Amino acid sequence: MxxxxxxxxxxxxxxxxxxxxxxxxxxxxxxxxxxxxxxxxxxxxxxxxxxxxxxxxxxxxxxxxxxxxxxxxxxxxxxxxxxxxxxxxxxxxxxxxxxxxxxxxxxxxxxxxxxxxxxxxxxxxxxxxxxxxxxxxxxxxxxxxxxxxxxxxxxxxxxxxxxxxxxxxxxxxxxxxxxxxxxxxxxxxxxxxxxxxxxxxxxxxxxxxxxxxxxxxxxxxxxxxxxxxxxxxxxxxxxxxxxxxxxxxxxxxxxxxxxxxxxxxxxxxxxxxxxxxxxxxxxxxxxxxxxxxxxxxxxxxxxxxxxxxxxxxxxxxxxxxxxxxxxxxxxxxxxxxxxxxxxxxxxxxLKLFPEDITKPLDVLIVHFSEENLKHGQEVVMKLRADGIKADLYPDSDKMKKQFNYADKIKTPYTLVIGDNEMDSGQYMLKNMQSGEQKPMNLDKIIQHFKG
Missing domain, CATH: 3.30.930.10 (Bira Bifunctional Protein; Domain 2)
Incomplete structure (x- = not known):
């Protein structure tokens, strides 16, 4: 049939x-x-x-x-x-x-x-x-x-x-x-x-x-x-x-x-x-x-x-x-x-829609391992609690695949979590358009998105 x-x-x-x-x-x-x-x-x-x-x-x-x-x-x-x-x-x-x-x-x-x-x-x-x-x-x-x-x-x-x-x-x-x-x-x-x-x-x-x-x-x-x-x-x-x-x-x-x-x-x-x-x-x-x-x-x-x-x-x-x-x-x-x-x-x-109207996220959290993923689950909920549009890549895939996904969904920022970030509390926040990245603690990241 x-x-x-x-x-x-x-x-x-x-x-x-x-x-x-x-x-x-x-x-x-x-x-x-x-x-x-x-x-x-x-x-x-x-x-x-x-x-x-x-x-x-x-x-x-x-x-x-x-x-x-x-x-x-x-x-x-x-x-x-x-x-x-x-x-x-x-x-x-x-x-x-x-x-x-x-x-x-x-x-x-x-x-x-x-x-x-x-x-x-x-x-x-x-x-x-x-x-x-x-x-x-x-x-x-x-x-x-x-x-x-x-x-x-x-x-x-x-x-x-x-x-x-x-x-x-x-x-x-x-x-x-x-x-x-x-x-x-x-x-x-x-x-x-x-x-x-x-x-x-x-x-x-x-x-x-x-x-x-x-x-x-x-x-x-x-x-x-x-x-x-x-x-x-x-x-x-x-x-x-x-x-x-x-x-x-x-x-x-x-x-x-x-x-x-x-x-x-x-x-x-x-x-x-x-x-x-x-x-x-x-x-x-x-x-x-x-x-x-x-x-x-x-x-x-x-x-x-x-x-x-x-x-x-x-x-x-x-x-x-x-x-x-x-x-x-x-x-x-x-x-x-x-x-x-x-x-x-x-x-x-007439091209009158605001440019940022279709932006679904402020930041996507990416990670290196299963342990980093579990830590990211806590981080993403803390960001959301402060009104930030945040998401977490849900699988333990290679970083290249995760960043490719970030590009496809056009998220402006990624937050990278590895073992060092978990230990120090300093997360790498990357601007996906300029490529600029710098370590920041969670409070400063929240301030960054709240302006």
Missing amino acids: SKSKPSLPRGTRDFGPEISAKRSFIIDQIKQNFIKYGFSQLQTPAMENLSTLTGKYGDEGDQLLFKILNSGDYLNKATAEDYSAGSKQLTPKIADKGLRYDLTVPFARFVVMNQNEISFPFKRFQIQPVWRADRPQKGRYREFYQCDADIVGSKAIWNEAELTLLINDVFNDLNLDDYIIKVNHRDILFMLAAHVGLSEKTIAFCAEIDKLDKIGKEKVIENVISLGGDNDKVSEVMELISITNRQELIQKVKSIDSENQGVKEIISYFETLDRFKEKIIKVELDLSLARGLSYYTGVIYEVKPTSVSMGSICGGGRYDNLTGFFGLNGISGIGISFGLDRIYDVLEE
Whole structure:
């Protein structure tokens, strides 16, 4: 029997030590800021009931859900008629669970199930993998991590501003300057749809506007007019969208309908951010932004790198009605999600990871004999007790092999233990890059690594 060559499912990846260290660096920076801003951590199961997931992401999102076959004889409830009727009728008979598509819907489910134990407003963060049955391509995977922060139980515009400040702090801590935070408001998009005569086709209008950077201005105008939009008003809206000066743009939008809730909230949002003049916040109002997930109801965010060809690396928005799917009405929420995998790709391409991030050790202990090895076991534990990243070569091999191993794992220092070192308490500390070495007692070695 021939052995098959091992492989991975498309759109998934292994992460070796170096990549894992870099990913942990990103997670640590994001997590520290989540905690700094007062968010509490949650975790939810990898799988949810399909009834929880379906109908929350639109028809396209439902198609991208990974379904899990029922355990045991999963076909026992299916009939020949179910097969002939197609997947929509068959699927509920053979699969009642699926892998989570994002972290927001499971969070809404958690809020509803635990509403009597939660104090509102409730701020949570969650860093876990999600799965989408998408076509793999650059920056798009079938398994990837999301790093979410959400606030539920408050409609204050401060929440929108606070999440923007959080985004700003995270990317500052990651040393990423080449990005822009784009914001818009769904009520403004609906207002523009009504302005061009498409109040009954707002979703279709938003979908066309969202294609602006993909198919260009002229094609978008053509498509919106074909939906039934007024020619002159469509051209007027497209000119409006092209305005880059924020104050001018807000005044133009305000002139269409100054009582529009979205206009009022966007004005308040920018007034709040403008109070933090010491922070350089890279945010702009972009009326072409129309994020596709159907549950957004207010301010929407998208963060894109400006010097790397990559999709959004962070996004989110307000979702006033999400918990209503699960029977809890009147709970407003807003959240953002950092795309760990895309952020990794951006930092890697721009060479922004700290140089010492993948250094697994401060020092490797090498030895001449079995007795030296036993002594090294005590030394390595003393070094570790003082917070030094130390390891001990575990076998009594020749010194050449041990030093070759030290080179391969790129440890910056080795500590040599022989009989003389055991007797004197003076250990030879060798710089593996320069070759310089000098005898030092354990206290001085510890001081050396602690700086």
